[in-house]
Each structure stands twice: as C-alpha cells, then as structure tokens.
Amino acid sequence: MADKGCDFTVTVDGTQFVTFCLGDEEYGIEILKVQEIIGLSSITRVPHLPDFIKGVINLRGIVVPVIDLRARFELAMAEYTDRTCIIILKVDDRIFGIIVDTVSEVISISQDNIQPTPSFGSRIRTEFIKGMGKIGERLVILLDVERLLSDEELKQLKEAHDDTTTCEKTDHKEYRL
C-alpha cells in the first residue's frame, strides 16, 4: 500500500520516467505507475468494448485488460513486431496494460525541464498529456495515465453500447455504418 497515486512527486534530481515510442514520437510515463514490462502475449478479445481495448491477457493468474495505445490516440495502426511490448501500469490499485511499439529507457527529468502541455501542435488529444519533458534536444510527451482508461469514459461507452447492442447482434454491418 506504499504507492499512493503521487502527482509527479519531484525529488531534488527530478522524476524518473519510462520512455517508449509510438511511430517516431517519444512518450514518457512516471516510473512509479509502471508495474512491469512484458512481451506481447496472446490476447483474448472481449465483446462489446471500445476498439482501443484489445482484450485481456493472463498476467500470472490475473486477468488484465490491454489497451492499444495507437488506437487510443487515434494514430495509424502498425503491425505488431517482436519489439512490441506491453507496459503493465498500476493506477489506484487497478492494473491494465498498454501496447507500445518499443520501450526505450528510463530517464530522469527535473521539474525545470517539464513544460506545460501546448494547446496545439500535438498529434494526440491534449487531455492525455500531462506535460512536455525536455532532455537536451529531445522532447518527450509525458502522459497522464489516469486518463487512458478513465471510469467515466468507459461508463459512457458502455451505456452508449447498451443502446446499440441489440441492433449490432442482428445486423452487425449495418450498425457499423
């Protein structure tokens, strides 16, 4: 119970982030939210869920939902390769995984080098971004992991879905149109 959802706890020498890539952009997640990083394992698809949730995996006996981050950010999809990883995140005692292209490294960024989210010019929705980290010339997009799988959104999706499930079952294709 030691890890209480800390909000960018900045120590003297900065916060540590795990960085990864989607396409040619680099993203960072606070290391305290990362439980582990695993290779891509077989994913079981689950019906009636938004497209960005790829399904569930078995993480040592626990059923864990997995999000495809490209789909979540509405980026172009890419083939999964042997460098594709699942980063297992733990947010408020909830565990879920995100699929990313490659995991790069762990870096320290001091508070001085973290700038607020620009209101434009980003390829992904700004609500997912907590700030921009600068390391020399590199820019790392720091993500707000809480927003990746937020309750309200999931609830809305579910409700919206409940209204349409019946149609979907009878004629799947028509519903899609």
Place this chain on the structure above:
Amino acid sequence: MSTDGMEEIIKEFIVEAKELIDGVEQNLITLEKNPDGMDVLNDIFRSVHTIKGAAGFLAFEEVIEVTHSAEDLLNELRKGRLPVTADIMDLLLEVVDAIKELIGDIEKGEREKKHNISPLIERLRVALESKPVEDTDDKKSPPKAKVKAPPQEAREDKGGRETEHYIRVDIGRIDSVMDLAGELVLIRNRLTNLASRLHEQYGDIGVVGDVDSAISELNVITTDLQLAVMKMRMQPIEKVLSKFPRMVRDIARQRGKEVELIIRGEDTELDKTVIEEIGDPLVHIIRNAIDHGIEPSDERDEQGKPRKGTITITACQEGRDILISIEDDGRGINTERIREKAIKLGLVSQKDVEKMRERELMELIFSPGFSTAERTDDISGRGVGMDVVKTNVSRINGSIFIDSLPGKGTKITIRVPLTLAIIHTLTVEAGGELYAIPLTIVIENKRIEEEEIKTVNGNEVINLRDEIIRVLRLDNLIGKGSENRCSKYIVVVGAGEKRLGLLVDRLHGQEEIVMKSMGDYMKGIQGVAGACITGSGRVVLVLDVGKLIWGMEGIGVNMDKLVV
C-alpha cells in the same frame, strides 16, 4: 500516519463488535429458552462489556450509553434480582439492534450521525426499576440460588482462546495465493510437456527419469496446494444459520404462533461466495414456513399435533454439493389450490393440469407471477415470492426441490455447489476464440448443417424436434464471422424456460475452471460472466447465457415494433 492507525483500530473495533453482538444475539435466544443458563448470561454480559470498553476507548458516546444501560440491566439479571422474561428479552434484543445500527453507521463513516437512543435508554431504566416487586424482600433473602456467578473475574479470559487459533486475513490475499497456485499448475503443465519432449529425444535414460519423478511430485503438491487454498475460503454455514433463531422467534411472536427451530449440520463448510448468496433464499423459505406452513396452536391441537410447530434446517455435504433442507410439520401444500390458481393465472391449461403429477404441480409455485396473486390470502400454502427464491438459488448454480404432504408438512431442499470458484464448463470455439459455457445450463449439443438454420422474421432459428429455437452465432459476438460455413455444432442452453441455440465451430470438451473476475473495467459486459485461465495459460471468457438470452429477447421486441 496517525489517522491511518486510527482507521485501522476503528476497523478492528467494527469487526470485533459485530462478531460479539452476533454472539450476544444468539446467546439471548438460548437464554430465553433456558433462563437459568448462568454461563450464557455471563457470556452476554462479558461481550456487552467488551463492546463498551472498546467504544469507550474510541469515544463512540452513543454506543457507550446504550451498552452501559444494557449492562446495568444484565447485571440485575445476573444477580437474579430480575427474572428473565419475554419482555426483557425483547428489550435486550432491541438493544442488540440498536448497537448493530450504531456500528453500521460508524462503518459507513457516518460517525457524527445522531441517533435517538434516549427512548431505549429510558425503557431500559424503567425495566431496571420495575424490580421493586421483589425489591422489598431483596435485602433480606438473597433471591434464588442463581447468585453463584463470579461477577468480575469472568471478564478476564475474554478472547484468549480465539486469538490462538485464528487470524483474520483479507480475502484478497487468499485470492492472490489462489491465483499463484493456478500459475503453478500452468508451469507444471509446461514442465510435463518439456519432459515428454526430453523423452522423445533422449529416451528413458538417467536424468530424464529423475525429471519425471520430480514432476509427478510437483503434480501432487500443486493439486494439494490448490485444494488447501480453496479450503481457506470455506466457512461453516453456521454463519448464515445463526441468524435464524432470532428471526424465527420474532416472526413467530408477531404471528402469535409457537415455533421451535432445530438446526443440524451447522458446521458444514461452504465457499464464502455461496454463504453470502444463500442467506436471502433461506430467509424467504423460513418466513413462508412460519407464515403459511405452521398452523396456529389451537388448530394444531385439533389435529392432534403438538402445539408447538417445528422447523428443522439441515445442512450436509453430498459429493461436490451441499444440501440444505428446510422442513416444517405444518399443513403442507394444497395441490388442489395450486391447480386452480395455475389455471386461473393461465400458467397451464386445464388439459395439462390433469396430466401433471403432484410434484410437477408443486413446481408451479416457482413460476413468476404465481406469488402475487397468493399474497393477499394466507389460506393456502406457499407461494410468496418463490420465483425470487428460485432465481437466487440458480444464480449460484443451485437447484431447489419441494416435497409436501398435505396435513403433514413441507420439505424444501436446496442443492448448491460447494464452491463457486470452480465451475464445470463446456469449452467451445467460435470465430477463432474459445469460450466456456457453464455446464449447468447446457441442455444438449448437436451437429448441424448450415442449411438447417432458417430465417423467420429476420431471426435465425432451428427446428429441434418440433421446438423452434433461436440461434445466436457466437462468432458474431466478437464481430468477426468465421469463413468455414459448412457443418457446425449447436449448443442448446437454457435459463429457466428460455432456450437458445449457440452456433459454434467446434466443441473442445469439458473443463473444470476457476472463475476470475475481469476487474472493474470490464464488469458488466453483456453476455460475459467472467474469465478463466486454461491449462495453456490463455484467458478464456465465460459466457453469461442468461444475459445473452435476455439480449436476444430485446431484439424480439424491436422486431415486433418494426412489424407493427
């Protein structure tokens, strides 16, 4: 930190107080039956005192006040200065309820909430002062021989026995041990696999044989471990049954009937989840038994039965199931009345009714709607909300049976699985995905050709021995149809009277699985009850067929609207 520590202490207080107050409640009932039970009385006193002490430490003023007044009254009872009467018992039981409520509110975090406890305190005081009847000779003659109780030292040994043998463990921790045990099984499977490959490559020489024996040992240990963890989740059914003496007493007193409750096999162990679910149906059945089954004493007299009616609850284990029976010696179920009612409600036709056997007739009381008509009159037998009982029982994969002899009594037997954690399923494949269907709801499997599926009114159906059954293509659930469209299997499943045919590509066979929660994110997905992890480490979804059928009904409604 300090607030956390306090929270912890309060939590502990709540758990302990609840346990104690449950004990007090049971003891009060015992005491009423046997007013001279000094040990029981001491026990009650001690428990109330402990609660008072703990509440005092945490400054829960209202709890202290109530327990303090109750303690005074109990002390008088203990010293024999007041007799144990039904009225005093009522009062003390009210105290129990009040304390329960107070603790309940503390648990909910409504610590500041004010309760109107003064009337109760006042009544306790009045009861305390009602003794003057004996008061006059109190000083001279010590009343009766009851006074032998040592009043003070009894408190000392509180709880010592329990702390030695039990520890309280968070259920989450046990579940995680269970998960890990499951993982161990998977690794064992992999090792077994590797060992057989070693065999193929190197034959049965030296080390290979050693590996084999090590694996078989591992095999035994993992199985034992799984069993042991499962046992950790087991609790005696007493946890539920212990509430009934009080309930039976209260209802019987309200109705002016005399009822004795006998409980057997209360140490039978059940999984925690089953324990939690079984309470409500039992309450319902027992309430019915008192309300409708047991006759008023005078009527019993006339029939030559003992004035006091008896309800017997028996629990026992039978293989992988637990049988719980509730038996009363009341008037039994009048099948004639069921017959009339069923025809009146249009549940069955006159012609069918004549063909039905007694047992089938009794099953009718489980039909939805049967109850409402019955509720207004108490003349005939059962029927109050029995459909709810049945639904509740089937939710935990249980079944329910009725036996009744008019004039002699009724016996209702509930059969529930020992645990909900392990369920037997049929694994099927559709659209490249595996699904598990609980075996309890599978009616039959049949190989069918694509041509046998007809479309009626936009719905796909099959004709199975003259019964039209709706078909759900399981591969559409994920949204990816499978190309292979020749011969397939239909799995006919049923919930209640409803039937549904699930069209699948392949049957994989039966499997015992451990249900896993899908976590908060995935809770309540239509048609999915949960997930399990197979021997190969894959996650397989367990279908919630009731919901699937319900979903199909929804379409039916839409279709009708379209037609109109």
